[in-house]
Amino acid sequence: MPRLLTLRPRTSQRQPNLSSDTQIAQEALTFADLGLSPKVLSAVTDAGYTEPTPIQAGAIPHALLGKDILGIAQTGTGKTASFVLPMLTRLEKGRARARMPRTLILEPTRELAAQVEENFIRYGKNHKLNIALLIGGVSFDEQDKKLERGADVLIATPGRLLDHRERGKLLLNGVEILVIDEADRMLDMGFIPDIERICEMIPFTRQTLFFSATMPPEITKLTEKFLHAPVRVEVSKAASAATNIVQRLVKSGSKPWDKRETLRNLIKAEDAELKNAIIFCNRKVEVSELFRSLLKYDFDAGALHGDMDQRARMQMLANFRDGKLRYLVASDVAARGLDIPDVSHVFNYDVPIHAEDYVHRIGRTGRAGRSGKSFTIASKSDTKYIDAIERLIGTKIEWHDGDLSTVVASEGAEDEAPRRGRGAPRRAGRKDDDRKDRSERKPRERHARQSEDAAPDGAREEQPVAAETAVADIGERRARKEAIRSENTERQASPERKASPNRSDQRAPERGDTRPQRDRPARQRQEDNDATVGFGDDMPAFMRIVAKV
DNA sequence: AAAAAAT
Numbered sequence: 001m002p003r004l005l006t007l008r009p010r011t012s013q014r015q016p017n018l019s020s021d022t023q024i025a026q027e028a029l030t031f032a033d034l035g036l037s038p039k040v041l042s043a044v045t046d047a048g049y050t051e052p053t054p055i056q057a058g059a060i061p062h063a064l065l066g067k068d069i070l071g072i073a074q075t076g077t078g079k080t081a082s083f084v085l086p087m088l089t090r091l092e093k094g095r096a097r098a099r100m101p102r103t104l105i106l107e108p109t110r111e112l113a114a115q116v117e118e119n120f121i122r123y124g125k126n127h128k129l130n131i132a133l134l135i136g137g138v139s140f141d142e143q144d145k146k147l148e149r150g151a152d153v154l155i156a157t158p159g160r161l162l163d164h165r166e167r168g169k170l171l172l173n174g175v176e177i178l179v180i181d182e183a184d185r186m187l188d189m190g191f192i193p194d195i196e197r198i199c200e201m202i203p204f205t206r207q208t209l210f211f212s213a214t215m216p217p218e219i220t221k222l223t224e225k226f227l228h229a230p231v232r233v234e235v236s237k238a239a240s241a242a243t244n245i246v247q248r249l250v251k252s253g254s255k256p257w258d259k260r261e262t263l264r265n266l267i268k269a270e271d272a273e274l275k276n277a278i279i280f281c282n283r284k285v286e287v288s289e290l291f292r293s294l295l296k297y298d299f300d301a302g303a304l305h306g307d308m309d310q311r312a313r314m315q316m317l318a319n320f321r322d323g324k325l326r327y328l329v330a331s332d333v334a335a336r337g338l339d340i341p342d343v344s345h346v347f348n349y350d351v352p353i354h355a356e357d358y359v360h361r362i363g364r365t366g367r368a369g370r371s372g373k374s375f376t377i378a379s380k381s382d383t384k385y386i387d388a389i390e391r392l393i394g395t396k397i398e399w400h401d402g403d404l405s406t407v408v409a410s411e412g413a414e415d416e417a418p419r420r421g422r423g424a425p426r427r428a429g430r431k432d433d434d435r436k437d438r439s440e441r442k443p444r445e446r447h448a449r450q451s452e453d454a455a456p457d458g459a460r461e462e463q464p465v466a467a468e469t470a471v472a473d474i475g476e477r478r479a480r481k482e483a484i485r486s487e488n489t490e491r492q493a494s495p496e497r498k499a500s501p502n503r504s505d506q507r508a509p510e511r512g513d514t515r516p517q518r519d520r521p522a523r524q525r526q527e528d529n530d531a532t533v534g535f536g537d538d539m540p541a542f543m544r545i546v547a548k549v
Numbered sequence: 550a551a552a553a554a555a556t
Contacts, residue, residue, distance in 0.1 A: 159555040189553045
């Protein structure tokens with residue numbers, strides 16, 4: 001409903017019904033025209049930007065005048081800089097007092113909060129500002145110190161912010177500028193009561209900058225309550241992802257191991273074009289399982305989801321951004337807002353249950369006008385979600401290599417299994433899998449395959465799937481085998497990652513690890529795979545104001 | 550059928 005609005009291509013602020021002359025004049029608009037201070041301007045120039053995006057052009061002048069802003073924009077539109085830059089300019093006057101931050105930015109996730117901090121550091125490099133990042137999952141000590149010192153900029157997730165306040169370490173009545181970012185997502189996450197509480201702690205004389213990608217009724221209500229005569233700036237991404245992102249559906253059997261195999265084959269087939277990829281799963285356990293499976297198969301993968309320890313989260317993300325990891329297996333924590341320039345591929349290991357998540361996920365590639373590719377692995381049970389996605393984006397997504405009817409034909413036995421077994425005991429499914437095995441394997445080896453394939457089902461009992469454990473596992477293993485990303489594990493420092501020769505891999509080992517290894521006992525296979533291959537990569541500088549809208 | 554966030 002109202003959420004769908006964003007997906008409809010909308011005329012941007014830059015090209016309204018103006019004469020062509022005016023349009024040219026508008027095209028030539030630069031950051032220097034917006035009224036930003038010289039310090040800010042020089043940092044922006046150093047970062048390599050001259051031309052503001054529509055949301056920046058629309059919001060910055062008003063924000064500088066102290067007006068409230070209602071910004072309706074998705075991430076990827078340059079939204080962050082549209083509040084960071086004017087805030088920096090306005091912060092040049094005045095000083096922070098202990099425990100009384102001058103500005104507050106609320107973000108729904110820790111990663112987004114950290115990302116905003118990066119922006120303040122980058123564009124505030126000519127300022128001497130104290131920036132405090134208050135997020136959960138890390139110790140209070142350092143955060144306390146920064147608050148005590150007096151923060152000019154406070155960036156927080158709601159829970160930790162309130163926690164600090166209850167501990168009496170934080171006074172919000174000195175806040176001059178309040179930013180509420182990704183408000184609709186805060187709504188989804190049930191943060192609205194917290195947001196209301198926080199808003200009520202801040203004097204109404206403040207300036208409020210409010211951003212949301214969509215405007216559901218609850219959000220509209222919130223803006224009516226907390227914004228004063230806001231200037232409304234509304235933009236959308238050009239053609240909402242469709243144009244520069246190649247989208248494909250990939251048929252697969254529905255079992256986890258089918259999907260994992262489909263994914264591996266797909267990754268290998270895309271290897272030449274694939275610079276790096278985010279692989280989305282619907283659930284955290286799937287992230288952990290797929291992550292470990294990919295490592296086992298020598299893929300240079302990291303994982304990211306909300307149950308992971310914060311250090312690991314940060315490290316994984318940083319490593320992925322820096323090109324030290326080629327693959328990032330992630331939950332939807334990474335679907336929205338994260339700005340990782342130059343992700344060449346997005347794989348949906350699961351079809352997202354909510355169609356709009358699809359748009360957010362594939363939007364992690366094809367950023368800043370680049371091209372990108374997205375593949376969505378689909379099995380038969382996914383058709384209704386695919387229908388919903390296609391309805392939402394208004395086009396049919398092409399099948400990569402034949403649609404699901406071909407799956408039935410070629411993998412019939414396997415796919416029949418769940419159906420026949422629906423009312424029947426679980427065993428039925430197993431049996432059918434075995435039957436398939438028989439046709440492919442020597443009997444002697446069958447039990448090995450079985451135990452391996454049973455692992456996903458039995459994983460909950462047999463293997464710890466808690467993310468922390470998984471990550472620790474990984475850490476352990478990597479350390480054991482002269483790991484690539486030493487800084488990634490707490491265990492021990494290991495040698496600097498070798499600049500990898502096998503980046504453009506026609507990797508022979510890869511071939512070896514699918515078929516032949518499959519025919520060996522699982523344990524042995526795992527050991528064989530215990531050498532992680534280092535991939536080199538080159539990744540352009542992190543963070544940019546995404547240019548084109 | 551999920552994920553996110555305070556401990």
